[in-house]
Structure formats: structure tokens, C-alpha cells
Amino acid sequence: MEKYVYLFSEGDTSMKGLLGGKGADLAEMTNIGLPVPQGMTITTKACLRFYDEGEKIWDSLRDEILQTLKKLEEIAGKKFAGKDDPLLVSVRSGAKISMPGMMDTVLNLGLNDETVVSLANKSNNPRFAYDSYRRFIQMFGDVVLSVDKDLFEDELEAMKERNGLAFDTELTAENLKELVGIFKAIVKDKKGIDFPQDPVEQLMLSVEAVFRSWNNNRAIVYRNLNDIPHDIGTAVNVQVMVFGNMGDDCSTGVAFSRNPATGENKLFGEFLINAQGEDVVAGIRTPQNIDELKNVMPEIYEQFAENCLKLEQHYKEMQDIEFTVENGKLYMLQTRSGKRTAAAALRIAVEMHREGLITKEEALMKMEPERLDQLLHPMFDEEDLKRATELGKGLAASPGAVGGQVYFYAEDAVKAAKEFGQQVVLVRKETSPEDIEGMTVAQGILTSRGGMTSHAAVVARGMGTACVAGCEVLNVYEKEKYFSVGDIVVKEGDFISLDGGTGKVYLGEIKTVSPTVSGDFEVLMGWADEVRTMRVRTNADTPRDAQQAIDFGAEGIGLCRTEHMFFDETRISAVRKMILAKDVAAREAALNEILPMQKEDFKGIFKVMKGLPVTIRLLDPPLHEFLPHTEAEIRELADSMGVDFKTLNERVSGLQEFNPMLGHRGCRLAVTYPEIAVMQTSAIIEAALEVKKEDGYNVVPEIMIPLIGVFEEMTYVKKHIVETADRLIQNSGIQMDYLVGTMIEIPRAALLSDEIAEEADFFSFGTNDLTQMTYGFSRDDANKFIWEYLDKGIFEKDPFTTIDQKGVGKLMDMSVKLGRSTRPDLKIGICGEHGGEPASVEFCHNIGLNYVSCSPFRVPIARLAAARAKIKENM
């Protein structure tokens, strides 16, 4: 016969499906010998049968509950409806998956007109007894009998008013006793029945009510929202009530087994003598530090500390524990994994391993990679933050809490920072590569348009600068040098603050707290490096970024973009001449001006990287990005180039595109203007040869062709690269290797990776573009509707933040398999923004990538995520 009712001592933590989460946890605590108020769990299967039986407790279940109740009475040493010390119980729901607040609870069950008197006597506290009774009637009335709970509340208010009282706590025992009478009258009036006096009847009705609450409206909505099945039912826990407010040998409290702010291995918490759990939270009385318990109840404290240690040892995790002392006896009410700051998480993980409690792998699994971010960036002072005026919320594009004076043009920002030493925040509708210098000097960057992978966001992350992108409530008037949010106007020079970790923007200045990285950080990172098999590289375009990434443990550069270098003031004019050249000869002349500069760029990077691999991507963006847009700028350029305005203007507008993202860029530039690829190859190879000669580093440059979609593009561009590189190497008389590979960022390249791998030494997934093409929306434009997609549950997560494993990931997996089918040793990495996002890093590990590459500040996150992926693989 199916067993429907379990004593806590009959279950364990593995039985969550049958006993629900709460029931299984209480059973587990019981089993490890902790003093848990005992009870029984009526199973989820009983709940399901309850519905089959027409929402009634059937006879045999009733019998089983009563039999188990008998055992409970024995264990507790109290009796239901007992004259002396009556057994009171709570009745609570508890599904397999926690649904906090969604279903019903009844406390103090077992009280009636007689037992309330016993309780008053036993506790020597009639006020407590009648307060407990009126609460029970109120809860039972609401939950079991469906009496409008406002009726009770109204009477409670009326009672206070009649007696000129402000708080519930001021009500006397007499007031409460009177209220019990009034409450019972309400039940009689509304339901036509006397309030049930038989505790067994109370119990059966309450169990039925909790079973029914599984299908109340809010529970159904909650399950729909959280993808919880509707057919698993809830268990019901009937647990002996204990009271911390029966006298001065009672108390109640909450404690963490370690300090949740710092991670120090020392009990941390608060308690109150003669109080209920809710009093600790309510703030009416000031709780005492848990250390004080040592003085007040030394034995209890020792026992509690021992239990905490036992729980930590059992769960191998810092615990958040609720306890109550009833008449000098300690009860452990609840324990769960404790929430903690990032710093605490780090320290706890490292120390628990040192204490021999957990393995290195378990330590690594305790630290969420994403939380490392908090350790590396400044944060706002919490008190100061509470007083700040929030202007709006955009995308949390690059973490860090910063403030500064607002500037709308890069040149103004540069001037303010360099000439006047101001802290500046660059505010723009969107940034473009022309703004790069202003972005470099800014403390923070704020844009009103663009997504997580817009120019502003990508560059800011690369530089480790705080950035909030796509803050659409801002109306930015760049020319007029102000922005507005509703009625608030912020002008050039005004101070604002922004938190790139939350996306929030504030008016004025807010104090910040600097990050402090402890030695534990390096220790944990060291363990991560021991464990992981996937390499971590960085996306860096400058020696400065490269050095930053090296300091964070990067093992190479996975993406060195070459276009930012083109915007430098000293070379943009040569770049423009190159773009606007009428023929190959003129274009080559302009390229020859750029060549020595590009070579110096690469030398700088090769020197910092000291022989670590460096992947350099050939020019990617559409050429019109390098050209001026306004008539005045075009006139100026025409003058400086000595051509007439009309011709130049036609040429400039001829380069405009309908959809720049889908236009003439990437390897398409190299196909139409192979001279550019040749110049860049020359710069890379010459730089590598010179660094090899000058510094002796074994540089093996990796030349990466962007946006390949067609095999013949690959062969065409590669031919130009190889001819150039081989000639230069041969002429140098130095022996040097180099690789030629491709981005995989066009769906077609993923589909035909077998073919493409025949010509590619390596693949690097450009998941920004691959996501755009696979979904058919651009990251910048999607920003307008992606919120609604997230709101309506169409997207669980923003696919530009975490890889869409089902769609984009399917293409990636296909590409890896196809690529290695023709070139088994194909080196494959990822250099899209996803390379530093933990779930994506795990996915990359799982499909067999050799490395991920991410912005310098995300390198530690990627290292940890890669280690955790490896650990999970072995689990």
C-alpha cells in the first residue's frame, strides 16, 4: 500500500519529489541529529490523489494522518487538545520546487477555547496565548473557510481605535480575548458554523485547504511564469509549533555560519530574547549581536555553534540559519545556503578548501564567475546611493560605478580632461570610432541608443571603462549640448554618475568604494588555471589593453581589430585618401603612407605579448565609417585633398549603404581592394620579423580574415596574404611561421565549414555577427524591441549577452564538426562578446573550442568559467 504520510525522521534530502523541498530538508536536518521541531509530511502523491478523490481527504489517508499524529504526540511529549501543555502545529505547503508565498499556511493549529487557557497557564502569558489564538482564527478563517480577511483586520483596527492604541503590540490580553470572541462571531456570521473546536477537524480541514491552494490562481500563474509543471502537486508539512516568546528562557534569532560580507569564518547574526521570528525582522526592538548569546545563554550558544558547524560540514556550504529557544530548549527551524558578497564568496571558497572541507573543484564551483566583476570595479557607496536621483536605466554595458562632468563631443571631453583635469562622462546618442579619444579620457560613457554590442559598449569593455548604453529615456541634443529626461535638463559641465554594472544613471555625484582584490583572488584563479583545458585570450587593440589583459591572466590575443588604429588623427587623412582614391595606384600610394604606422602598432603589441599568440583581423568596417558626414566636413576634406566638393560629395554619398551591417565590409573589402589586405599583411609580417630580430620573441602572427561566407573569398584573399607574407619572410632571411585563418560569423560559413577549413589554419567565431545574421536582427536595432521580447517571455535571455545555444549554438556546433572533418587539428576559438560570459564559455568548452577571447576585464571570469565547465563535464 502506498505510504502517504512520513515522519520527518523517515525521509531525507533525496526525497524532494515525494516530500517536497521543505519536507525533505526538515527530514535531512532531523537525520543529522539536529533539534528540529518534529512533524510529518503528507506527500505530493497524496495531493494528486486528493484531486482524484474530488478534493476530499479519503478515509485511509485520514487514518494514516491520525496514526502518524499519535507518534508525533509521543515524540513531542504533548497531546493534541492536551489540558496541560497542548500540542500546537503549523500546516504548510512545500512543493518540490520552491514557490515562495504562492500557497497557504496555517499556524498555531490546535488552539481552541480550552487549550488557549492551558497555553496561557503553561506560558504564564495570557496575552501571548490569546494573541496566538486570534491569529489562528484569522488565518484559518481566511485560508480554510474563505472568510474575507479584511473583516478580521477591520475589527482589529476598530479595537485599537476604541482603546486609543497605535500598535498591535499595545493590545492587552483582555483586548485580545475580546477579539477572539469577535472573530468567532465573524465566522459564525459569514459561514453559519461555529469555529471548529476539535483540533483533528482543524487539521484535516487545513490539510485540504493547503492541497487546494496548489491550484489557486496565483500559484498557477507563478508556475506558468517559471516553467514549473502543473502536475507535480505539493506536499503538506505538519510541524510542532515552538515559541520564542513564552518568557525570558526563550529567544529567537538568525545567523550565518560565516560572515556574509567578508567571508570571515565566524558566526554572524542577531537574536532577541522572548520574541517571535518576525520581531527580529520588524525592527521594533533592536536585536543583539549573536556573540551576546554566549553571555546570556552560554550553553545554548555552544550548542547552536556546534549545530552550525555540523550543518556547514554536512552541506559543505556557508549556512543561513533560523533558530528558536523555547523554555531553554534550542530548536533549529530552517537552514539554507547563505547569500554573500562577492568578496565573501571568494574568501569562503578558498578557506573552505584550506580547511579541508572541500576540494579545489568544489571551491571553484562555489564562486559564480560573473561575481568576479564586483571585485574588479568600484561600486557606489550604498548610503549615498539611496539619496541619489535616478535619471533612468539603460543597458549595463561595461561595469564600474563612476561620476563626472557631462560632455557631448569627444573633443570637448578631451579638452576638459586634459586641459582642466576634469573627470568627464561622455554622453552621446551613439558613439563612432571617431570618438575614440574622448572615450579614452572619459570616466564613463553614456549613450541613448545602441545595444550591448554597440560601438560604445564594445570599446568601453575593451578599455575597462564604465558604460551605460541605449538609455532610451534620454533625449540627447548633441549640438545644443544638453540632454533631458522628462523635466530634468542636464547641460554640458553638469555632474552625473552612472553604474555600468546595473545600467543606472544618476544626477550629481555619488561617493564610490574602491575594489580591493585579496590574495584569495590569485589563489582561486590559480586553481582555475590548473583545472581548465580551454585557453583564455583577450580582445585588445593597443599595447595598453594587451598589458591589462596579460595582468589578468590572458594567454594571447584572440582579436586585435585594426580599424581603431585608422582613426588616429595622424593617419585619418591618409586613410581617407586611400578610400577616395580613383585607381589602384593612388590607393597604393595612400596605403604606403599608412603602412609604417600600422607596423608600429603591431610591433607595440607583439612586444607586450612576448611571443604569446596574437590574432590580427584585417580591416572589417565599411569604408564610409571613416569618412566625414556633414557638408562642412566634406568641404574641408575636399579642400585638403585638392578635389572639388561635388565630386567628393558624390563619392561619399555613393559609399552610403542601406544596411551597413549587411554591406561592403569584412573580406568583401579585401576582395574588391586586395591592396588593403596586402598593406596590412606587410605591416603584420614586417612588425613580427622586426620584433623577432630585436627582442628574440618567437612571434607567430595569426592573420584573420573577417566575414568569410564563400570558399572562393577565402582562397582569393588568402592568396594575396600568402604571396605577400612569403615574399617578405624570404627577403628577411629569418625563419618565421604565420597562420591564416578566418572568422566564422556568417551563417553560410558555418554551414560550409568543411570546405572553408581546407584553406583555414584556424576558425574564430564572431558570435556578435553570427547572432545578428542567424536571428536576422542587428544588435543596434534589436534594442528597440528586445525588452518587449524579454518581458513577454519570447526570449529568456538577450542572445547578444549569452549565446543562443539552440540556434546560433547549433550552427557553431555544426561548424566545429564540419571544420574538423576536413582538418582534424583545426584550432577554433571565439572572439565575439560572448567569449567572456560564463554560460557561453561553458558552451564553448562543451563543443570543443580551443580558446575563448574576451575583453581584458573579463579574462578572470572566462578563466573561472572555463574551469567550471571542465569540472561540470566530469560530474
Place this chain on the structure above:
Amino acid sequence: MEKYVYLFSEGDTSMKGLLGGKGADLAEMTNIGLPVPQGMTITTKACLRFYDEGEKIWDSLRDEILQTLKKLEEIAGKKFAGKDDPLLVSVRSGAKISMPGMMDTVLNLGLNDETVVSLANKSNNPRFAYDSYRRFIQMFGDVVLSVDKDLFEDELEAMKERNGLAFDTELTAENLKELVGIFKAIVKDKKGIDFPQDPVEQLMLSVEAVFRSWNNNRAIVYRNLNDIPHDIGTAVNVQVMVFGNMGDDCSTGVAFSRNPATGENKLFGEFLINAQGEDVVAGIRTPQNIDELKNVMPEIYEQFAENCLKLEQHYKEMQDIEFTVENGKLYMLQTRSGKRTAAAALRIAVEMHREGLITKEEALMKMEPERLDQLLHPMFDEEDLKRATELGKGLAASPGAVGGQVYFYAEDAVKAAKEFGQQVVLVRKETSPEDIEGMTVAQGILTSRGGMTSHAAVVARGMGTACVAGCEVLNVYEKEKYFSVGDIVVKEGDFISLDGGTGKVYLGEIKTVSPTVSGDFEVLMGWADEVRTMRVRTNADTPRDAQQAIDFGAEGIGLCRTEHMFFDETRISAVRKMILAKDVAAREAALNEILPMQKEDFKGIFKVMKGLPVTIRLLDPPLHEFLPHTEAEIRELADSMGVDFKTLNERVSGLQEFNPMLGHRGCRLAVTYPEIAVMQTSAIIEAALEVKKEDGYNVVPEIMIPLIGVFEEMTYVKKHIVETADRLIQNSGIQMDYLVGTMIEIPRAALLSDEIAEEADFFSFGTNDLTQMTYGFSRDDANKFIWEYLDKGIFEKDPFTTIDQKGVGKLMDMSVKLGRSTRPDLKIGICGEHGGEPASVEFCHNIGLNYVSCSPFRVPIARLAAARAKIKENM
């Protein structure tokens, strides 16, 4: 022992690999008993061994050639170096795959100082004999001895000059005899040898030279370009020379077995008495109609006609035949399948079946579907065309040869056409949906930007209007109302002509020839319909287009776009109100204004379609396409809406997108504004119900959701459609079915088709967008570099014209298989522009599509292509 030399009578057409194409064809003609000048073929295997033997004819091959030569002398009744009637031969290359002009040929071999005299006597024409001899020396000198051929040409010129002659033909026998001496002296001078007098030596040297020419430079380049293997070698054909210029009992001519212009089953051709083949082409003498041969050489004519019939019967194909009559004896020199006009091809195919010569299937395989276009559109008069000034060449976007007066704005075009009855050509940089009325009245449409699937191209094909798109040499100044090409300026009102079948644009007016569709067209189409298993639908947005398509045999509408309807003057203001609405209520109010109009649109279409399936796509383009762009227009709209300019302007610019193709469009509109989908569903369902009631047609509307990429988009939008439709149907009391399906045009939708098919009643491939996303370039922007891709051989064909089977096709195939894995009866079609392109139609058949849908004028092409695909499947 390997046989290396075959008499023509020993081979047949199946031996092309061994004998080469020409050798096998000559053998085949010999075998069916035609009077072919006999000869021998030295095999391709001999060629390969020739290279193994160090580029020498080895002894046993020499022996085999000599033995076969003996047989040839017997057959020809002439002897090499014969005194009386010497045997002369030609030596020609002939590979398996024809490589016209790439390898070498020697004619008149066998002539020497003695045989030239015999020939002069025999032909009674010394001039002919010496001319033949000097040609032989010249060719042999060039091909075999590598003497610079200019040396011979220079002497020829000098001889004419000395004698005051203008043409070669004016040279006398004496002149030519002298030239022979000079030519031999050149050989002696340059090579230090006497010109070889032994015909056998001449032959061996010539065979070696032809073998060597297999690996000359131009042959290698040609094979590289045409993907012909380098290791198959060439055969050498040694054939008896016949001469049509030895007297008045000689003649030469060319004829088609049927009329290549009309297809009439009657010999068609020309001949010349006493002439060489080249004389017929050269135009110095006017050839006579082949009918005349009946009078001049009645027996020869009869024999020739009989041979032609025999060849047609043998090849089951209209033949293009060369013949020569030498001294009263007919020789058939060459036969091949004859080129013909589209009209002729159609008539020949139909009549050949009627004559019992071929099956219906064979008839269908004779008609290239693409050629049907020529039968349905006017063409330019050829003579008139020769005199026209070509302005430039763009994309052949929609066929038809037309002319008219130039207008740059739709409204000007409408005025000119309606008020002044002008023929107009609308010229714009690019068209947009606002131009629709101007496009409707225009004879032709010309744009300077945009690709084969730009707005102009798509709409023009839909309407059957001629269109040249993306003619980039044009500088269009719309505001100034003129365009320029180099120095030529064309102003509003000037006349131009354009051919949408070739993409060419001309200055001024050119006469056109109207198409005449014969009854044969319907007959062949009928056969196609009997054979094909794939359905053919049309893309049509109006009752007019729908009727046009029905007339062309469409079996339903595969794509009815709903956005063009939104641009109608009477409703654009309601549409704009809807777009700019501040809240759902205001949006619904505006939609309620549009609803009755949309309903009428659909009723019109349902009535024309009389119960045939109609697939209606919900609103697809980004909303900003419906808004005004200039400040003046925005001010006007602001006034008419009673809002202030600034607010409206901000709203309009807020809707602008970086990449409209990748923006807020398709089902993304329905997700953010479900009201729009609800309104459109109401219009569709109400229209269907009313037509069902009024006309009794069994309308089963197919509602198609565009741009699905995520399963949850599908469920979300479908829910709104189904709720709306079910409510309306239930309220109507009428029983009606409807389908809800999706476009597959986003790569992710293809990748996850199994999931999406669970919610979709049908799929329709939107291969325009699918191609864009899979390649990662937009059709409009790709136009800038796609030419270079075609030039450089990176693309074989424009993927927007014919489906990229390897990449895009792989996704389609995957989608079909995945979709039917969860819904085996899933109906799948295609409604992209590719649906009317024969190779794409064949691909669609092969991957198991149920139908293709294309613009009305391409329906016949698709019907024929579908039939041919089915036939090929069974071959």
C-alpha cells in the same frame, strides 16, 4: 594491343572520350550512311602516350597511321602525293569537350611542288591550286614549324601593294605561285630547312604539332576557366579535303533543317556555287536561298534534303548543317543542334511531338523555360536598335522593351500619363512603396541603385512592367529633374527606351515588336501541367495581378503582401495615425479605420481566386517606411494630426533604423503591436466569410506570419490570430477552415524547423531574406560589389537570381526535413523571387516542396521548369 587509330567508320557517338567530340560525331554521321569526307581519328590515348614518349610519335603509332592512311586512300580513291588527283587532308584537334579555337589546325596537307600542279590541272584552276598551297605553307609554317605568321602576312601585303591590289581575291595565279616561292624562302631562312615535300612527313609533323597544342598556353587557360581536366588529351582528326570551289559543279552552303526564326518545318539556308565555306560568311558574294539549289542542282538538293531529314530523325533535333559539293558530289561536313528563336523552339518542340518524332517529355526538355519570357514581352526592332545610343547597362530586372518620356517623381508620372496620355518611364535612384501609383502608370521603370530584388525590381516583375534596376552609371538628380551619363543629360520629358530583358538603356525612341503567342504555347503548357507534380502559385497583391496570374495558369496565391495596400492615398493617413499612436487605444482606433478597407482588398482577391488557395502575409516592412521623411512633409503631417512638429519629428526619427533589413519588422511588429495582427486577421477572415456567403467559393485563407526566428514568436502571434479568427467564425455561424503558417526566411527558423512546424500549418521559404541573412549581405548593398564577385569568379551566379544550393539550399533542405519530422504532412512552398527561376524551381522540386510561387509573368516559366524537374528526376 591498344588501337590508337580509327577510321571514321569504326567509331560512333558513344566514343567521345576516346575519339574526341568531333571524331565521334564524324563517325556517327558516317555510320548513318551520310556522305562525309572520310578520314581517321588518332585517339586521345595516343595523345597521352605522346607526352609519355617525350612528345614524339613512336614507331608503332607511325606504322598504325600509315596502315590506316592506306585504307583511307582506298576509300577516297586518291593517293597521297598522287600525280593525277592527289589526296589532300586536313589535320584538326578534337577533344572530348569542345574547346573552339584553342588548338591548332592544318588544312590542304599533301600539297607540294608536284601535287600543286596536279591539283591545278585537275581543277583546271591554277589560281585555286596555288592559293591552296600558299595557305598550307603558311599554316604549316605557323603551327608545325613555329615560324612567326606575321612574316607570311607581311609578304602577302607586300605582294598586293606591288601589284596595286586591295583584296587577296584579286591576286592572280602567278602572284600566288610567286608567293609560294617567297613563303618557302621564309621557312628556309628562319628554320634552316627546306619546306617538307613528303606528304607523310608533313602529316607526322602536323599530328605532333596538334598533340603539342593541347598544352599551349591559351588551351591551358581555357581549361582552367571552364573546369576541363588537363589529363584527358585531344584526339587528332585527319580528314580528306573536299573543295566547293573547283568549278561550277561545286558549291558550298549552310542550312537548317527547319526555319530557326519561325520553326516552320522547311529547309532554311543559303549556298554559293563554286565557293569555299568562308565565302558564304564573308559577304563578298551574296549567297542564294537554299530553295534555289533545287533548280541549279536538283539531284544534289534532293539528296541533301533527304540527308537533313535523316539527321533530324537520328538526333531528334533541328540541325544546323554545313555541306560542300565537289565536282557534282555532295559531302556533309558538319551537323549540330541548331540555334533558334524562342518562337521557333516552341513550334519545333510541339510539332516534333505531333510528327511522332519525340515524346511529350522530350518536347518539354527542348524548351528552355527562361526563353518563354521572350514570347510574352515586346522586343526592340533589331534594325532600329543598331542605330540607338546606349546610355548604360543595369540589371535586367523585369523583361520587356519599352520607351517613354522620363519623369522623376511618381506624381509627375501619374499626371503625365493620366492627364496628357503620355507614355512614361519613371526614373529614380530607388523606388519606395510611396511610388506605387507612378510605377503602375509607367511603361518602364529605371533606377540607379538597388538589386534584382530591390523594391523597383520586385514590384515591376509583379506588374509585368519592364524594369532596369541599379544602373549605376546614371547620376540621378531627382530634385533637379534630370539625370546624366557622362556628358549626356536627360531631362524630364525627354524620351528614353529600355530593355528589361537585357538591362540596357537607350537614348530616344526605338521601334518595338509585339509578342505573338501561338496556340503551341498553350499546348506545351498543357503537357507541362500533365507532367509536373509541384504546384505553381503566384505572388499577387491586387485582383488585377491575381487575374493576370490565373490567365497564365497560376493555381493559387503563394504570397499576397499586405503593405502595398497601406500606401493608398485614401488610407495612408490612417496608417500613419496608427503608427504614431501613443497608446493601444489610439492605435486600435486608427486600425479600425483601416479594417474595412483591408477587408475589401481581400474580398477582391478572394473573388478573383474563386476558392483557389490564397496565402496572405501579415504586415512585414518596418513602420518608418510609411512615414514622411522630409521636414516639410513631417510638418504637414503634424498639422493634419494636430500634434506639434517637435514631438512628431522626434517620434519619426525615433523610428529610424541603422539596418532596416535587420530591424523592427515582420512578426516583430506583431509581437510589439498585436493589435495590427488582430486587425489584419479580422480583415482576412471577415472577407473570406463574406465571399463564401456571397459567391459560395470555398475560401480557406492561409495566414502567413513573416520573419519568424523564434518558436515563442510563433506561439505568441498565432495565439492572437487564432483567438480572433475563431471568434469571428463562430459569430458568423458559417463553417470555415483557415491555416496559420510561417515564412522561413531567417536562418534560425530553418535550423529549428522541427520545433516551429509544431505550430505551423505550412512553411513558405522567403529566399530573398534567407539569402541575405545566410550570406550576411543585403540585396541592395551587395549590388555594389557583386559584379566584382562575378568577375573574379567568386560567384558563379548571383545568389539573388538563382538559389545558392550549397549554402542557402542546405538550410532549406534541412528545414524541409526537420519540419516534416514533426509534421509529416507539412505543406511547404517558396515565395521568394527565386520561385520563378528555372534552376531554383528544379531545386525546389528536388527537395520536396509542394509549390513554388512567383510573379504572374513567370508562372509559365515555373510550370515548364517544374515539369522538366520531374522529367529529370525520372531520367
